[in-house]
Amino acid sequence: MTKTILNVLFKKMQKDDKKEILHFHVQGNDLPNTQELVGLAGSIVILNVNESEAGTFNAEFVSVQKDSKKTALKFNIKGDSDDKVIKLYPHAGRSVTLYMEPSQKSFDDFNEEDEHEGIEYKINTDGTAVISPNQMSIEDVVPEDKSEVLKSKL
Incomplete structure (x- = not known):
């Protein structure tokens, strides 16, 4: 055309x-x-x-x-x-x-074009999501001594 x-x-x-x-x-x-x-x-x-x-x-x-x-x-x-x-x-x-x-x-x-990088996962037939064990979690970021977090918020 x-x-x-x-x-x-x-x-x-x-x-x-x-x-x-x-x-x-x-x-x-x-x-x-x-x-x-x-x-x-x-x-x-x-x-x-x-x-x-x-x-x-x-x-x-x-x-x-x-x-x-x-x-x-x-x-x-x-x-x-x-x-x-x-x-x-x-x-x-x-x-x-x-x-x-x-x-x-x-x-x-x-x-x-609107796709962006995110967490890769698979969905089981029962509807639950399976995330890679190598995926970083919030626990990996938060310091082990949680009192430091509380002090920084005060």
Whole structure:
């Protein structure tokens, strides 16, 4: 697929716990590249708004919803720096040119960006967790003489 270029209203931008949610509206019934848009929905795309200094974003193209007055496009951006995303705010509420193309990135790669290092464990069939015996515990950190801890808090 090639790059899709749309003139849209950048309706709003919301921040969620892990992602930015972008809403765009295409006014009227005349939507170019309708089949391409429907084909891209549910996949990862590369977005650029007005070829702004924010640059391109990998985004999940969440949905395309069409009614008699408009077509709504919804995207989730995650993994990009806040400095980069904040540059989109001046465009919200305005008519913009949206540049969109399919990404080489898979949906799994996109979702793994938020993963972080943590405690490795396995879950038994009875629901209990088994942690590696080499895992550091709080007892390894607290001094053996607990009176030292109490004195430091006073």
